[in-house]
Amino acid sequence: MQANDHEADLALLTEAARAAGEIALKYWRRAPAAWDKGDGAGPVSEADLAVNEMLEAELGAARPGYGWLSEESADNPARLGAERVFIVDPIDGTRAFLADEGGFAHALAVVEAGRVVAGVVHLPALGLTYAAHAAGPALLNGAPIAPSAATRVEGASVLTSKLSDAASNWRNGEPGYRRSFRPSLAWRLCLVAEGKFDATISLRPCWEWDIAAASLIAERAGALATDRAGRALGFNGAHAQNNGLIVAPPALHADFLAHLRPWPL
Known part of the structure; x- marks a missing residue:
């Protein structure tokens, strides 16, 4: 896979993440229906499922040869044989979402041969979009970012x-x-x-x-x-x-x- 393919996938993920945010915000702070998934898996809401449905349809249509793995979809073992795979959390931080807090995110990735080659994390309520592809810098709202200079666990x-x-x-x-x-x-x-x-x-x-x-x-x-x-x-x-x-x-x-x-x- 070439760098321009990575860039194209990143652009696709970014557009899809923003569309996911638009859907999520229609439910946020409006008491969406929610229930517990059981077995310690935590809550899920109608918003999670609406976002998942859109992402699976739109990303699948754009890249029909890619596999699909999502927290809110039944797993299809066919993904294991796919050259590239979408790995998606429709709403990461559902508890925060249901508590009317803004710290929830849409996390979308493309994986090739077990390694991530494009990824977006979008927090629509906070106006934050983190993004990177395998041959480029990490960006927050289009500007490069870097970690701290910390070296010791003590005091970190x-x-x-x-x-x-x-x-x-x-x-x-x-x-x-x-x-x-x-x-x-x-x-x-x-x-x-x-x-x-x-x-x-x-x-x-x-x-x-x-x-x-x-x-x-x-x-x-x-x-x-x-x-x-x-x-x-x-x-x-x-x-x-x-x-x-x-x-x-x-x-x-x-x-x-x-x-x-x-x-x-």
Whole structure:
């Protein structure tokens, strides 16, 4: 796949993400119907499904040969044999969306041979659009972004959940980082990419649709994005999960690996 193909796919994803935002905002703060998916999968709303339906139809029509993987679609194993695949989270941060908060995102990616080649994370309520393709810079609303210069876990500002605080995750107990949280995992990666926070970590399995688009944005900004053991992230897998996540500038990423217990525990 050539760079101009990456650019064309990025343009397609950007247009689709903005259309997704228009749909989502028609439901936002209007008490859309919502229900729990069960098995710990969290809530879903009529807005999630409306966005998903549009994206699957529009992106599928534009690239009929691409496979499809979305949080809100039944999985089709045919994607495993596709040369390129759309990986999509129609609304990442549904809980925030249903709470009338603006920190929800549309995360859209194109994956080729297990690697992301184009990605967009769009937050319509906040007017933020992060984007990158595999041969270009990471952009926020069209301007280049870069991660922080942090090098040490101690004192770093880290986007993560309380689950990461468990002493069992760390070689010598929880280090002294400053923990914050944002409801959209994709947005957390993007906030690291633009240097608003030093790192984001997740020490439990991560669904591909949550991290695909934003992992490329973080990498093109200059951060490292790996699983919790420091291994490269892979996409369009049969189970569609990666083994946790560490996203940080290179020196800080190395310090996280030095502090974390080897996996499996």
